[in-house]
Amino acid sequence: MLLGDVMFPAIRVPKEEAERVRKKAEAIGAKDKGRLITVEGSYVIIPILEGFEDEFKEFELIEQDNPVFAREKSIHDILRDVIPPELSEYIPRAYKILGDIILVKIPDEISFYSKEIGEALLKIHPNCRSVWRDLGKEGALRKPNLEFLAGDAKVTETVKVENRCYFKFDVKKVMFSPGNQYEKMRIARMIQEGEIVVDMFAGIGYFSIPIAKHSKAKRVYAIEINPDSYYYLIENIKLNEVDNIIPILGDSRFVTPLKIADRVIMGHINCHEFIEVAINSLKNSGYIHYHEAVPLAVKDRPVKRLKEVAASLGKEIRILNFRKVKNYSPGVIHAVVDAYIY
Ligand SMILES: C[S@@+](CC[C@H](N)C(=O)[O-])C[C@H]1O[C@@H](n2cnc3c(N)ncnc32)[C@H](O)[C@@H]1O
Numbered sequence: 001m002l003l004g005d006v007m008f009p010a011i012r013v014p015k016e017e018a019e020r021v022r023k024k025a026e027a028i029g030a031k032d033k034g035r036l037i038t039v040e041g042s043y044v045i046i047p048i049l050e051g052f053e054d055e056f057k058e059f060e061l062i063e064q065d066n067p068v069f070a071r072e073k074s075i076h077d078i079l080r081d082v083i084p085p086e087l088s089e090y091i092p093r094a095y096k097i098l099g100d101i102i103l104v105k106i107p108d109e110i111s112f113y114s115k116e117i118g119e120a121l122l123k124i125h126p127n128c129r130s131v132w133r134d135l136g137k138e139g140a141l142r143k144p145n146l147e148f149l150a151g152d153a154k155v156t157e158t159v160k161v162e163n164r165c166y167f168k169f170d171v172k173k174v175m176f177s178p179g180n181q182y183e184k185m186r187i188a189r190m191i192q193e194g195e196i197v198v199d200m201f202a203g204i205g206y207f208s209i210p211i212a213k214h215s216k217a218k219r220v221y222a223i224e225i226n227p228d229s230y231y232y233l234i235e236n237i238k239l240n241e242v243d244n245i246i247p248i249l250g251d252s253r254f255v256t257p258l259k260i261a262d263r264v265i266m267g268h269i270n271c272h273e274f275i276e277v278a279i280n281s282l283k284n285s286g287y288i289h290y291h292e293a294v295p296l297a298v299k300d301r302p303v304k305r306l307k308e309v310a311a312s313l314g315k316e317i318r319i320l321n322f323r324k325v326k327n328y329s330p331g332v333i334h335a336v337v338d339a340y341i342y
Contacts, residue, residue, distance in 0.1 A: 008032075008035065008047065008063060008064035008065075008067045008097070009032075009047070009048055009049075009050055009053060009061060009062070009063060009064075010032075010035070010045045010046060010047045010048060010061075010062050010063075010064050010067070011045070011046050011048055011056045011059040011060065011061055011062070012040070012043045012044075012045055012059060012060040012061075012062050013043060013044050013045075013046055013059050014042060014043060014044075015039075015042050015043065015044055018037075018044035018046070021046060021056070021059070022037065022044075022046055024055075025046055025048055025052075025055075025056075028052070028055060029049075029052075030048045030049055030052035030055055030056075031046065031047065031048060031049070032047040032048055032049050033070060034047075034069060034070055035047035035064070035067040035068065035069055035070060036067075036068040036069070036070050038067075038068055045062070045064065047064065047067060053164075060185075061163065061164070062163075062181065063160075063161060063162045063163070063178075063181065065096055065097060065178040066094050066095065066096075066097070069124070073123070073124065074124075075091055075092070075093075075117070075120050075121065075124060076088065076091055078120040078123055078124070079091060079113070079116060079117065079120050082113060082116045083110060083113050083116070087109060087110050087113075090106075090107045090109045090110040091110065091117070092104050092105060092106060092107075092117065095121060096134070096176075096178055097125065097128065098158055098160045098171060098176055098178070099158030099159045099160045099161075100127060100128050100129045100130075100155070100158055101128060101129065101130050101131075101132065101155065101156070101158045101171050102118075102121050102122075102125060102128050102130070102131040102132070103131075103132050103133075103134040103144075103146065103171065104117065104118070104121060104131065104132070104133060104134060104149070105133070105134045106133050111133075114133055114147070114149055115149055115150060117131075117149065118131035118132075118133075118149025118150030118151070119131075119149075119150045121150070122150050122151055128151065129151050129152050129155040130148070130150070130151035130152050130153065130155040130156070131149045131150040131151055132146040132147060132148055132149060132171060132172075133146065133147040133148075133149055134146060135147060137175050140268075140270070141225065141226045141229075142175045142268075143173065143174075143175070143226075144171060144172060144173075144174070144175050146171065146172055156170050156171050156172045156173075157169070157170045157171075158171060159239075160176060160178075162178070162181055162184070162210075163181065163184065163185050163188075163210055163214070164213065164214075165205075165209045165210050165213050165214075165236075165240055166209075166236065166239045166240055167204055167205065167206070167209065167232075167236055168204070168232055168235050168236055168239055169204045169229075169232045170228065170232070173228040173229075174203065174204055174226075174228055174229050174232060175203070176204075176206075177206075177326075179325065179326040179334075180206065180325055180326070183325050183336060184206060184207055184210045185210060185214065187207055187210075187211065187265060187289060188207075188210040188211045188213075188214040188215045189214070189215070190263075190287075191211060191215035191216070191217050191263065192216075192262075193216035194216065194217075194218045195215075195216075195217045195218060195262040195263055196217070196218055196219050196220075196221075196260055196261050196262050196263075197211055197217050197219070197220045197221070197261060197262065197263045197264075197265065198220075198221045198223070198256060198257065198260065198261040198263070198264045198265070198278075198281050199211075199220060199221065199222045199223065199264075199265045199267065200223050200252040200256055200264060200265065200266050200267070200268070200271070200274060200277070200278060200281075201223070201224070201252065201265075201266065201267045201268035201271065202222035202223055202224045202229075202233055202247070202267075203224060203226075203229045203233070203267075204224075204229050204232040204233050204235075204236055205222060205232075205233045205236040205237065205240075205245070206267065207265050207267055208220045208222040208233070208245050209236050209237070209240050209242065209245075212237075212240070212242035212243075212244050212245050213240055213242055217244060218244065219244050219245075219246060220244060220245045220246070221246050221248060221256075221257055221260075221261075222245050222246065222247050222248065223248045223250065223252040223255060223256060224247070224248070224249060225249070225250060225251050225252070227249065230247065230249045233245075233247050234247055252274060252277065253273075253274060253277055256277050256278070256280075256281045257281060258280050258281055259280070259281070259282070259283060260281060260283065261281045261282050261283065261286055262282070262283065262286045262287070263286055263287040263288075263289070264278040264279075264281050264282060264286065264287070264288045264289070265289045266278055266288065266289060266290045266291055267289070267291050268291060269291050269292060269293040269328070269334055270292070270293060271290075271291065271292075272292065272302075272305045275288075275290065275305060275306060275309040276309050276312075276313065278290070279309060279310060279313055279315060279341055280313075282341055284342070285340070285341060285342035286340070286341060287320075287338065287339065287340055287341075288306070288337075288338075288339045288341060289336055289337070289338055290302060290305075290306055290336065290337045290339065291325070291334065291335070291336050292305075292334075292335055292336075292337075293328045293329075293332055293333070293334055293335075294332065294333055294334075294335045295331055295332050296331055296332070296333065297331070299335075302322070302335055302337045303319055303322065303337055306319070306337060306339050307319075310339075310341055315341050315342065316341070316342050317339055317340070317341050317342075318339065318340040318342075319337060319338075319339050320338040320339060320340055321336075321337070321338040322335060322336075322337050322338075323335065323336055
């Protein structure tokens with residue numbers, strides 16, 4: 001356990017088995033009484049205490065980003081006397097807990113009360129050390145735009161634990177999307193023993209670290225252009241004690257190794273101009289996981305783009321899967337396409 005780190009482990013259990021597993025968790029003292037059990041579609045999320053993970057190996061272990069707490073006052077309760085009732089609908093319901101730092105999006109309508117919202121969140125999460133207003137991400141490097149709200153403004157570096165991987169980073173310099181948690185493990189689970197993987201937009205190791213930790217990949221080339229992210233990529237390789245990641249600092253347009261990969265991950269939502277490089281990075285055949293922010297009105301655009309580039313290179317392509325990673329903005333989703341190129 002890392003000092004100052006906030007962890008909310010939970011297991012994702014199919015509804016039919018939830019009652020049995022809840023009883024077991026309570027019987028062995030594994031259930032975290034501070035968080036409520038919640039339902040997610042056909043799954044039940046059972047919060048467990050750290051250290052009991054191995055008791056539930058048959059289920060997916062997740063890190064809750066926005067758990068429902070059992071006894072704590074809600075943000076609405078705390079702010080009832082501060083924010084006028086006609087504005088209470090704008091009080092944020094969701095926020096990100098990244099290690100011991102909180103990021104919260106605050107609508108302009110109540111930005112006047114930003115500091116009070118920050119203080120309220122610190123009351124709810126006393127283990128957290130700073131709260132920042134999330135004003136979005138800027139440019140191709142996806143740099144966060146944050147405004148300090150509460151706690152200690154010097155606390156900008158944290159460690160986020162996800163799927164038993166440690167991600168150290170500075171929230172002011174580097175982005176982190178907890179919404180991609182399932183996608184990272186989905187990819188790690190697909191990888192066959194001995195694969196060579198190229199991660200063209202590696203960041204701090206969002207995909208590379210889970211792959212190195214949870215698969216039997218032979219080697220992962222992790223390419224990152226932003227020196228701040230690259231610094232934390234190296235830190236995270238050390239922190240997670242993995243030895244098969246080769247970090248490369250540079251523009252993946254120019255530094256991606258060619259004709260080497262069994263699988264290429266294109267984990268940037270605006271990277272269609274890199275599809276040719278990705279295909280050229282594959283051995284004669286292989287898999288590409290291509291991400292794109294897609295307006296629902298042009299939902300087939302990512303598949304079309306992949307097909308067009310493959311055809312221009314004289315390659316065949318089989319589309320294996322199209323899935324929504326998360327909502328991106330109104331009418332726009334973050335999608336990933338799995339394709340086999342040969
Ligand atoms: C959106 S982030 C990755 C997000 C990550 N896939 C996730 O699941 O959270 C994209 C990363 O690609 C990096 N990047 C952008 N353009 C690049 C380029 N031309 N070459 C290499 N890395 C690049 C950015 O600096 C950033 O760290």
